Amino acid sequence: MNNAKRTKNLIxxxxEDLAANLAxxxxxxxxxxxxxVPSHLxxxxxxxxxxxxxxxxxxxGERWYDPSLR
Known part of the structure; x- marks a missing residue:
């Protein structure tokens, strides 16, 4: 299981990779x-x-995180 900071970085x-490919x-x-991410929430x-x-x-545009990742 990754910690919150690592999970946020991976997400x-x-x-970004998905958006670049869909572009x-x-x-x-x-x-x-x-x-x-079931291991967090x-x-x-x-x-x-x-x-x-x-x-x-x-x-x-918009970026939102659950408080568990902030």
Whole structure:
């Protein structure tokens, strides 16, 4: 099990990677990613990220974390 800081870093890294890969699809203009990490919070979202298209890239909009990761 990862500690809260490591979990937060991994979630951010995977979210950025997902957004970068989905940016290759021209039809996608917005992405919302929800994360559930049962080892930290069973059955509930622990993080949420939104991205919006800007040119050929996706930029971060909203970033939310459950208090267990803050």
């Amino acid at each position: 951010e890294m995977y979210s 290759k699809e021209d039809a996608i203009s917005e992405i919302t990613v929800f994360w559930e 069973e059955g509930k979202n622990i993080a949420k990220f939104t991205y919006k298209r800007k040119g050929e890239n996706m930029i971060i």
